[in-house]
Amino acid sequence: MPSTQNFSPEILAANPAEKLAYFESCTVVHRRLKIAYEAVIDAVNNPGGASLIFLFGPTGVGKTTLLHQVVKVLIEQNSRAMQLDCGHIPVAYVEARAPESGSFDWKDYYKSVLIALADPFVDYKLRTGSSRIEGSGSSQRLIKSKANLSDLREDVAAIIQQRRLIVFLVDEAQRFTKMASGRRQQDQMDAIQSMASFTSTRHGLFGTYELLQLRNLSGQLSRRSLDIHFPRYQADCSQDVKDFKRVLKSFACLMPLLETPDLEQHWEYFYERSIGCVGIVKDWLTQALRKALAESASTLSLAHLTPYAPSVSKCMQMATEAIEGEKALLQSESELSRLRQKLGLTVNAPPTATEALLNNPTRSTVNKKHNKTKKRRPGERNPQRDVIGGAPSVS
The missing domain is CATH 1.10.8 (Helicase, Ruva Protein; domain 3)
Known part of the structure; x- marks a missing residue:
C-alpha cells in the first residue's frame, strides 16, 4: 500500500x-478521547460548586492516557504562575494502590500524595520508627512513635494548600471501593470530599464502572460531584x-x-x-x-x-x-416516574385511546368514516326509493 x-x-x-x-x-487523539478530555478540562476550570470529578469507563478505554494529557495541558496553562512561584504545583496525580488486606490503606495513600506533591520533609513525616525522650533526670524514658493517620491527613492538607493545587487526580480510583461495608464506602468518599472542600481543590477520580457505586452514596456527595463517561466504541x-x-x-x-x-x-x-x-x-x-x-x-x-x-x-x-x-x-422511564412521584409531580402515564385519537386526526377521520359504513348480508339491496304507481318513465 x-x-x-x-x-x-x-x-x-x-x-x-x-x-x-x-x-x-505516541498518542492517537480520537473522537471519544477528545470529548472526554474537553469535559474534564471544563470541569476543572468551571466546576460550578463541585469538588469531585468522577470519570468512569471500561478497562482499557484510555483513562490513564487521558489523565496524562490533562496533566500535561494544565501544567502548560499554568506555566507562567509556576515561574513566578517555584512552589506552585497546579496539578498532581497518584495511582491508588490495590489493598493487600482487602481493605483500602489510607496511610499508604497519604504517603503517596505527599511524595507526588514533593513535600521536602516527606522522609521525616513517613518515618515509622521515630522515637523521643520524655522527662528529665532519673525519670527520663524513651518513647517510640509511629506515623499517625490523622497527622498524615493534616500534612497532606497543608502541602496541598502550600502548593496552591488546582486539581488532584487519582488513577484506578475504583480501589476506594475495597471496603467491608457500604457505610465505610460512604466514609471513604466523605474523607475525600472533605479534603477537597477544606483545601479548595478539585479531586478527580478516574476508574472503571466499579466507581459508579461511590457517586451517589449521599445527597451531599451527589450535589458536590460531576460525572463524566468515557465510553468505548460501539459496533x-x-x-x-x-x-x-x-x-x-x-x-x-x-x-x-x-x-x-x-x-x-x-x-x-x-x-x-x-x-x-x-x-x-x-x-x-x-x-x-x-x-x-x-x-x-x-x-x-x-x-x-x-x-x-x-x-x-x-x-x-x-x-x-x-x-x-x-x-x-442508562436512565430508565421507570426511574424517572419514581422521581416525579417522589417529588409530588404528575407522573406521565401512557395516552388513553381517546387521547391517541385526538393526537392522530388522520386515524380519527378514518375511524369515523368506517363507523358510518354498515355491513349487509349477501343479496341485500342497497337502500333506495322504489317507484310507486306504474312503470318508471324513460327519458
Whole structure:
C-alpha cells in the first residue's frame, strides 16, 4: 500500500528499542478521547460548586492516557504562575494502590500524595520508627512513635494548600471501593470530599464502572460531584465503526516499519479482541510491533498479531463488565416516574385511546368514516326509493 508514515526518516535508522519506545510514546487523539478530555478540562476550570470529578469507563478505554494529557495541558496553562512561584504545583496525580488486606490503606495513600506533591520533609513525616525522650533526670524514658493517620491527613492538607493545587487526580480510583461495608464506602468518599472542600481543590477520580457505586452514596456527595463517561466504541453505530477504523489507520502510520501495515482490513478482529477500547488496541499493537522488530520484518502481519491477541475468555469478561456498566448509566422511564412521584409531580402515564385519537386526526377521520359504513348480508339491496304507481318513465 502507498506510504502514509507519520514519522521522520531518522526513526527508521534507529535500533529496535528506540523504535519501540517511539511508538509507545505516541498518542492517537480520537473522537471519544477528545470529548472526554474537553469535559474534564471544563470541569476543572468551571466546576460550578463541585469538588469531585468522577470519570468512569471500561478497562482499557484510555483513562490513564487521558489523565496524562490533562496533566500535561494544565501544567502548560499554568506555566507562567509556576515561574513566578517555584512552589506552585497546579496539578498532581497518584495511582491508588490495590489493598493487600482487602481493605483500602489510607496511610499508604497519604504517603503517596505527599511524595507526588514533593513535600521536602516527606522522609521525616513517613518515618515509622521515630522515637523521643520524655522527662528529665532519673525519670527520663524513651518513647517510640509511629506515623499517625490523622497527622498524615493534616500534612497532606497543608502541602496541598502550600502548593496552591488546582486539581488532584487519582488513577484506578475504583480501589476506594475495597471496603467491608457500604457505610465505610460512604466514609471513604466523605474523607475525600472533605479534603477537597477544606483545601479548595478539585479531586478527580478516574476508574472503571466499579466507581459508579461511590457517586451517589449521599445527597451531599451527589450535589458536590460531576460525572463524566468515557465510553468505548460501539459496533452497532456506523460513526463509531468509522472512528475505530481511523484509529487503526493512525496507529499503522505511526509504526516505524518500512511498509505501513493495513490494519483497517482486519477491523472486526481488532474490535472483537478489544471490545472497542483503544487502550487495549495500543497495548496489543505494541507487543506485536516488538515481535516484528525482533524479526526485522518490513511490516506487521497477522502472524505478529495473533499470539498477543487477548483471549476469548478475557474478552467475554471485559465485555460483560462494560455492558453492565453502560446499562447502569442508562436512565430508565421507570426511574424517572419514581422521581416525579417522589417529588409530588404528575407522573406521565401512557395516552388513553381517546387521547391517541385526538393526537392522530388522520386515524380519527378514518375511524369515523368506517363507523358510518354498515355491513349487509349477501343479496341485500342497497337502500333506495322504489317507484310507486306504474312503470318508471324513460327519458
